[in-house]
Amino acid sequence: MSTSGSRNTALSALTILVFVAVGVYLWIGSSLQAAMDRGTIPGLEDEPFYPPADPVADAILAVARDALDREVAGIRAEAAAKAAVEEAAKAAESSPSEDGGAEDSSGGSADSVAGAGAGDTPNGAETGGTEAVTPPNDASDFPQLGQVADHPWVVSLYLPTRNEDARGPHVRRLPDADVRVAVDSLLDALPSAARAPDVLAGGRWKVDRILPGRRPLPPKGGYGGVALDAGIDGIELTHPDAGAPFWYLPSWSAERETKRRRIYSSAIKAARADGWSKSNTNEASVSAFRTRAYVEALGGGAPARPTQRGNAVGRPSTVPEIRRSIEIAADYLVRETDGRGKFTYRYNAYADKNDGGYNMLRHAGTAYSMFQAYRLVGDEAIYDAAARAMDYYRRRMKEDEDRPGEWFILDGGGSRKRAKLGGAGLGLLAYVEMEKAKPGSSDYEAMLGLARHIEHMQQDDGSFESFYNWDGKEKTTRKSTFYPGEATLALVRLHQLTGDERWLDVAERAADYYVDKRWVSLGLRIYIPPDAWGLQALEELDRVRPNSRREKYALAVSESIARHKLMDPEVTPPDMVGGDLSGLGSLPLAANSGSYGEALTAGARLEARRRPGETRHQEHAQTNLTMQLRNQFTEANDWFLPNPTRAHGGFRFKPNNHEIGNDVVQHNISGLMGILQLMDPDAPNIGLVVSDAERSAPLKAAMEAAQ
Amino acid sequence: MKGIVFAVLTALFASVPPWLMATEPKKSDPDEVVTAAFAALVVTLIGVALGWRRPAEDKAVVLPGLAGAAASVTALVSIGLAVGAERQNYWDAFHFAALFWCGALCGVAAVASFVKSRGTSGIASNLLSPAAAVVAAYVVLWSWMTFSFVQDIEGAVLRWTWLLTHG
Numbered sequence: 001m002s003t004s005g006s007r008n009t010a011l012s013a014l015t016i017l018v019f020v021a022v023g024v025y026l027w028i029g030s031s032l033q034a035a036m037d038r039g040t041i042p043g044l045e046d047e048p049f050y051p052p053a054d055p056v057a058d059a060i061l062a063v064a065r066d067a068l069d070r071e072v073a074g075i076r077a078e079a080a081a082k083a084a085v086e087e088a089a090k091a092a093e094s095s096p097s098e099d100g101g102a103e104d105s106s107g108g109s110a111d112s113v114a115g116a117g118a119g120d121t122p123n124g125a126e127t128g129g130t131e132a133v134t135p136p137n138d139a140s141d142f143p144q145l146g147q148v149a150d151h152p153w154v155v156s157l158y159l160p161t162r163n164e165d166a167r168g169p170h171v172r173r174l175p176d177a178d179v180r181v182a183v184d185s186l187l188d189a190l191p192s193a194a195r196a197p198d199v200l201a202g203g204r205w206k207v208d209r210i211l212p213g214r215r216p217l218p219p220k221g222g223y224g225g226v227a228l229d230a231g232i233d234g235i236e237l238t239h240p241d242a243g244a245p246f247w248y249l250p251s252w253s254a255e256r257e258t259k260r261r262r263i264y265s266s267a268i269k270a271a272r273a274d275g276w277s278k279s280n281t282n283e284a285s286v287s288a289f290r291t292r293a294y295v296e297a298l299g300g301g302a303p304a305r306p307t308q309r310g311n312a313v314g315r316p317s318t319v320p321e322i323r324r325s326i327e328i329a330a331d332y333l334v335r336e337t338d339g340r341g342k343f344t345y346r347y348n349a350y351a352d353k354n355d356g357g358y359n360m361l362r363h364a365g366t367a368y369s370m371f372q373a374y375r376l377v378g379d380e381a382i383y384d385a386a387a388r389a390m391d392y393y394r395r396r397m398k399e400d401e402d403r404p405g406e407w408f409i410l411d412g413g414g415s416r417k418r419a420k421l422g423g424a425g426l427g428l429l430a431y432v433e434m435e436k437a438k439p440g441s442s443d444y445e446a447m448l449g450l451a452r453h454i455e456h457m458q459q460d461d462g463s464f465e466s467f468y469n470w471d472g473k474e475k476t477t478r479k480s481t482f483y484p485g486e487a488t489l490a491l492v493r494l495h496q497l498t499g500d501e502r503w504l505d506v507a508e509r510a511a512d513y514y515v516d517k518r519w520v521s522l523g524l525r526i527y528i529p530p531d532a533w534g535l536q537a538l539e540e541l542d543r544v545r546p547n548s549r550r551e552k553y554a555l556a557v558s559e560s561i562a563r564h565k566l567m568d569p570e571v572t573p574p575d576m577v578g579g580d581l582s583g584l585g586s587l588p589l590a591a592n593s594g595s596y597g598e599a600l601t602a603g604a605r606l607e608a609r610r611r612p613g614e615t616r617h618q619e620h621a622q623t624n625l626t627m628q629l630r631n632q633f634t635e636a637n638d639w640f641l642p643n644p645t646r647a648h649g650g651f652r653f654k655p656n657n658h659e660i661g662n663d664v665v666q667h668n669i670s671g672l673m674g675i676l677q678l679m680d681p682d683a684p685n686i687g688l689v690v691s692d693a694e695r696s697a698p699l700k701a702a703m704e705a706a707q
Numbered sequence: 708m709k710g711i712v713f714a715v716l717t718a719l720f721a722s723v724p725p726w727l728m729a730t731e732p733k734k735s736d737p738d739e740v741v742t743a744a745f746a747a748l749v750v751t752l753i754g755v756a757l758g759w760r761r762p763a764e765d766k767a768v769v770l771p772g773l774a775g776a777a778a779s780v781t782a783l784v785s786i787g788l789a790v791g792a793e794r795q796n797y798w799d800a801f802h803f804a805a806l807f808w809c810g811a812l813c814g815v816a817a818v819a820s821f822v823k824s825r826g827t828s829g830i831a832s833n834l835l836s837p838a839a840a841v842v843a844a845y846v847v848l849w850s851w852m853t854f855s856f857v858q859d860i861e862g863a864v865l866r867w868t869w870l871l872t873h874g
Contacts, residue, residue: 013836035872226872478796521800522808524852529795559855563862571870581865584872 034222038229041290043213049574050306050313051292056153057207057304059142060179061296064155064205066136067183072201079197138180148174152210154249154291155179157186159194160202162352162642166194169206169252169640173244204639206295207304208249214287221264224585227288228253230260230656231309231587232573234291235267237276237284246271246284250291254310254656255640257350260585298635305636309575309655312636315629317622319680322672323376325632328649329669330373330382333366333662335646337385341392343662349633349647350640350658360411361486362663364393364426369666371433372673375684383437390434393427394446400470406456407449408468419468421457424450425486425533432493435699436688444702451494454487455506462513464488484510485534492540496689498703504544511541515553528553528560532599535561539602540687542610551610555617558603561596562620569623575655578627587655590631591664593624594651597671600624604678605686618678625675628668631655711766716750717774717813722781723747737794737802744782744809751775755816764827772820773830775813776838782810783844811845818842 025032138145156169172186194200214236221228221235228235231254237246248267252258258266268281276284294304295312305312315321336344343366346355370386393409398419400406409423428450435442457465464487466480491507494500514534519526538554566572566579566588579588580596604621607614630637632651638644641658650660651668676683695703723743754771761767786806789798817838825832851857 012833016837016840031872038872229873479799480796519800522804524800524804524807524849526800526803526852527795556855560858563858564865566866566869568866573873576873581869584869587873 030223031226034218034224034227037215037218037222037227039215041211041213041215041288044211044290047211047290050308051209051294053303053306054209054292054294055144056147057209057292057294059144060148060153060155060174060207061205061294061304062142063138063145063179064157064183064207065296067180067187068157068200068203068205071187072197075195075197075200145179148179154208154210154247155183155186156206156208156249157190158204158206158639159199160204160642160644161193161196161199163193165191166196166199167642168194170194171249202644204296204298206251206293206307206639208251208291208293210247211290211292214289217264217286217288221261221286225260225263226585228260228263230254230258230263231311232290233263233288235264236287236289237267237271237281238287239276239280239284242276242280242284246274246276247289249293250289251293251307251310251640255350257657259656295639307637309573310637310640311575311630311655314575314626315634315636317625317629319676321629322625322676322679325629326373326669326672326676327377327379328634329632329651329665329672330370330377330379330649332647332649332660333370333373333665333669334381334385336662337389339388341385341388341390343389345662347646347650347660348658349638349643349650349652349660352642352646355659358413359663360393360396360409361420361422361426362661362666363389364409364423364430366662366666367393368426368430368433369669369673371430371437372684372686373669374437375433376673376676386430387434387441390430390443393430394443397427397446397449398470399449400453400456403452403456405449406453407446408453408470409450410470417471418474419470420480420483421454421464421466421468422480422483422486424453424457425483425488425490428454428490429486429493432490432497435497435696436690439690439694440696440698442699444699447494448702448706451491451503454491455503457487458506458510461517462509462511463518464510481529481531482533484514485531485537489533489537489540492537493687495544496540496687498695498699499690499692500703504541507537507541508545511538511550514538515550528556530561530564530596530599531557532561532595535599536602539606542606543687544689546610551606554606555603558600558606558617558620561599561603562617562624565593565596565620565624567620567623575630576627578624580627588627589654590627590651591653591661591667593627593631594664594667594671597621597624597628598667598674601671601674601678605674608678621675621678625672628671632668633658633660711770715774717747717754717771717778722777737789737798740785740789741802741805741809744778744785744806747775747778747782748809748813751778751813751816755820758820759823764824768820769824769828769831772817772824772838773834775820776817776834776841779810779814779817779838779841779845782806782813783841783848786810786848807845807848811842811849814838814842814845 153174154171155174156171158169159167161167170186170190172182174182190200217235218227232250234250234252235248248270252270253260253263253266256266264286271281271284272278293307295307296302297305307313315325333343336347342358343363344354345358345362348355367386367389370382370389374382374386397407397409400408407424408419409427410417411420411423412418428447431442431447431450435447453468454464457468459465464484466478466483467474467476488507488510491503495504495507514531519529535554535557538550538557542551542554564581566576566581569577576588578593579590580592582589582592600617600621604618607617628651633641633644633647633649635644635648638647641647647658647660651664653659653661653664673683673686677686723740751771751774754767755775758765758768758771786803789803789806818835821831821835821838825835851861
């Protein structure tokens with residue numbers, strides 16, 4: 001090569017590097033800058049993620065709880081007295097000659113009702129009679145209150161109501177030690193809508209200790225808000241003309257589903273609502289701050305619960321907790337099943353309203369998980385709701401006009417009704433699980449009809465068509481990632497129930513296609529899709545027809561799923577461990593921890609059975625489990641919801657998206673059932689093989705008729 | 708003259724896949740995309756092969772290489788656009804694999820062409836590094852598809868960048 005040629009090559013390489021560097025800077029330069037501007041707030045380097053127990057927080061919450069209980073008792077007593085007076089007046093009107101007696105009666109009645117009302121407080125506090133108007137001596141009862149003045153505190157009251165004015169959080173600072181005065185002033189300032197005793201009685205207190213140390217923020221919180229940690233960083237505005245700083249508390253962005261890029265503007269909006277002028281907010285110094293936040297236990301009385309990012313400390317991954325989690329999740333689904341057997345498709349727990357849409361695949365999957373839960377819990381209400389759901393499903397099934405005896409399910413509304421393979425697969429799964437839950441209960445015509453349809457959808461190479469052209473109008477060439485796995489798992493399960501090798505043969509051909517041909521071409525394996533259902537099918541197929549190639553592929557699927565999760569607790573924020581990466585601008589999807597939880601636990605079961613001594617996949621499943629448990633609504637993390645009773649047991653979409661989808665609950669239940677099988681010898685066998693002797697007479701009759 | 712003809716043909720074919728993908732990513736027929744990519748590859752290979760026997764300073768050598776480099780880049784861009792538009796749900800493995808091999812081989816042909824003529828052509832010596840970089844990108848993509856440890860690295864990078872902006 002000549003010298004000039006070498007120089008030209010070097011110069012062009014340098015030019016490329018410069019162009020790439022400039023391109024990267026223009027593309028994500030400000031984001032990188034903001035990322036570098038993040039980091040620990042000075043002075044908080046050793047601050048634990050979850051705040052340590054704090055007796056001062058306990059004391060503040062105890063006083064606040066007492067004040068709230070007294071307020072509720074007072075309102076109830078006042079209402080009772082008013083009602084008694086009205087009743088007495090009515091009585092006096094109806095019998096005017098006995099006016100003296102009516103007066104005596106009203107006075108006595110009011111006193112007695114007031115006493116009953118006062119005693120009927122959420123935590124049963126004795127706050128009636130004179131005690132209701134004579135607060136306890138906080139200073140002697142709670143000597144820790146003497147330390148309140150050592151730090152700035154903010155106390156917040158959340159009320160369970162959809163009314164935006166009443167809901168709160170209603171906030172007061174605690175600038176000095178007189179907590180009761182501050183709390184009473186907060187209660188006195190509540191809008192009338194908040195003073196309904198039932199609403200007020202369900203109130204939950206939270207207290208934030210504002211930590212020292214500030215981190216100046218780039219303009220508007222940095223590009224896309226990347227300089228802010230959603231739910232962990234609060235925003236402080238200070239301005240010489242505004243007096244006290246404005247604090248946008250850290251948990252608010254998580255509670256209010258505020259996306260990171262909007263946290264800054266939300267803080268500005270909140271400051272203006274708090275009386276800050278536009279010019280002051282525009283000119284304010286803006287910095288990030290953090291707090292130690294605690295929420296009271298439901299009904300108060302117990303020690304304050306440490307919280308972070310609008311969530312409580314994760315529950316332990318123990319068998320009783322997993323069982324309870326499944327039970328309350330199933331209860332949620334029971335509550336959300338209407339009389340026709342239709343589920344609430346999407347419940348927006350933050351707004352307390354249903355979102356639109358419906359999907360028959362998710363419907364069938366949800367019923368399937370309910371039968372699984374019934375096998376564990378044994379609650380007939382779960383079975384009844386799931387059976388209603390299957391009736392709903394059955395009414396939407398259609399028999400193939402060209403192929404009698406083959407049934408499929410139509411999904412979608414209007415002119416876009418489509419026969420999706422996944423609908424048949426999940427329906428078949430549900431019917432099989434129904435029979436396992438209660439032998440003799442399933443619809444065998446539907447069950448075997450779906451299986452025949454799935455068999456018909458298989459191609460010569462073992463793959464499945466994803467959409468059936470049932471009406472001659474289906475034009476899509478779409479190949480679903482998940483439908484084939486759903487269908488394959490359903491056939492494996494049908495074999496477990498009936499012992500009919502025909503279904504297992506179809507499933508095995510499909511499994512071999514996944515391993516050898518799917519996404520393989522011209523000497524390349526393009527990728528291994530995160531086929532959660534397919535992995536479950538491979539695991540259960542491996543029980544009856546073990547095959548090392550399929551085993552290896554199944555564990556590769558498990559690995560490909562785990563690869564995109566935050567599995568290292570050493571470097572990951574504790575509340576995100578087990579979360580699924582879903583883009584740089586977003587908190588991990590908790591929903592995927594449910595759906596992939598089913599897959600990871602299948603991988604874990606396969607590893608436990610086929611690779612004794614190895615634990616990698618079992619650890620993945622355990623880590624994923626923690627994310628599942630943290631994102632189920634329980635009394636520990638529902639304080640900010642308008643209707644916590646309804647959301648109880650539901651799994652949310654994300655740590656800062658409180659929508660509950662029936663499919664998300666389904667995936668979580670099934671995933672929890674999967675991990676339970678590894679931890680609890682008494683848990684129902686997920687891939688239960690029903691012996692000939694155990695088969696119900698109706699099932700046997702249906703099988704014989706089908707021969 | 709032949710070099711110009713092959714270069715123009717290659718450029719035409721090479722422009723089809725990204726044009727289809729960019730204009731109608733959700734409607735483009737993957738068979739058309741792949742056919743264009745194959746056509747670009749064939750023309751590039753013929754052009755570079757014919758030019759290989761000619762003197763280095765002949766434009767017939769460098770121009771097909773130039774067009775091949777363009778085809779290599781457009782195939783890579785098309786793969787990116789297809790993934791971005793979630794064509795995995797509609798395309799077969801064959802479509803992705805064909806785009807990959809067409810792009811990679813066009814890139815290799817371009818590098819070969821530039822190596823031959825870099826001493827006499829300023830264009831060739833200037834574009835040798837970029838063409839090699841594109842081929843290197845194909846090698847990285849191939850290693851990602853082939854080796855799980857490369858996928859592990861990809862996962863680690865994703866986690867690291869997430870933690871950088873969230874941790």
